[in-house]
Amino acid sequence: MGNSESGLLTGKDAGLVLCLECNKVLQYEEPEEGCLLLCPRCGAEVHFRKPDSIARTWALVVTAVVLYFPANMLPMMRVDFMGSPDYSTIMDGIIYFFKEGYYFVGSVILTASILVPVFKIIGIILILCSIHFRWKRWLRHKTSMLKFIEFIGRWSMLDVFVIALLGVLVNFGFFTSIQAADAATYFTGVVIFTMLAAINFDSRLLWDAAD
């Protein structure tokens, strides 16, 4: 019981449980059969650790990986110019900005659409493996990385918003028009599933596994 090496006491060791919704500390009492422990302050369910956290996170991150391939390989945008359609993937869009000399915008989209989803997926898998194999090092860094993954998750929606806006703003009849293409659906899926994976993960498991 407890973290023998450092002598630090955790809430679980002391029989205390934290309500993650309102941060109230409660004395843990075993709820009656079929009942849940509810927080007296905010009414949320309280658990020592988020239930089935690892299984749920794996399922969500694997779904994101599966969706990642069509999201990057299928066209994201369709541009009609003088009656002939031209399809472009996320990568084509980024290359366009770099070719035109817009290095800053190109980098922003490259980061939001390609680097962030890859970083999120690899980061979450790394953390799940770290728990599975009980790696005890870099715990503090891994916790910060998880915070960072939670923070940047939403920024990947950037390209989807741009295409939604272009679709309504660039509609000059036969001359030229822009609309979304099939990758948009898969890409939105990647963003949603990686965000859900980060939400369902309980970083306290990382510290438990190192005990």
Next chain:
Amino acid sequence: MEDTVDPDKVILCPACDLLLEKVSAAPDQSVICPRCATKLYAPRNNSLNRTLALTITGLILFAPANLLPLLTMEAIGIEDSGSIVESFLGLYEKGYYFVAVMVMLTSLVIPLIKLGLLLNVTLCLRLRRYPEWLPWAFRTYLNLDEWGMLEVYMIGILVTIIKMYHMAHIHYDLGFYCFIGLLISTLGSSAAMDEHHFWEMMETRPLPENDPGAELKRAGMHG
């Protein structure tokens, strides 16, 4: 190891479960977990009034920001303008239902629900009223927080402008300025909001000032 730790005298780190003694922090200072460096809490000055003012501003700007045209593009003599609502209606018409619904939720529905809930919570706390749904409303607000993506949409508008800069003449419409105002008040309201202070108020239920009947009312509410 102590067997009985008073739960009201300690805090637990939500990221690593470390047990820590409750310490108080001055406004705009923050308490950091010594083991995993997670920010535990950061009190805010005059949180309630600032949050309330910013939330009301956000709600006033909400309809014009979403319904009025943001930008007008002009090329070969044809003008085309669009608002936020039209941006996801366009996706819907083209059959991209999932993308359309997600854009609608993250750029309009969730930001609106968040402002509405925060208005109710701050008003109740300001008037020292504690209806049964109050903790639920605040919890829902906190859980929805990261699904409202106005700031991402704002950067999306800027990228769109840069992308079309050479191909079309761009006018900035009233909706664009309202959207910037909405974004600033939404970001400001969540920055001014002091989560711990709000929860403490809901728990301790401070009485309204200069109201002799309040003690009775409160006794009645507890049953």
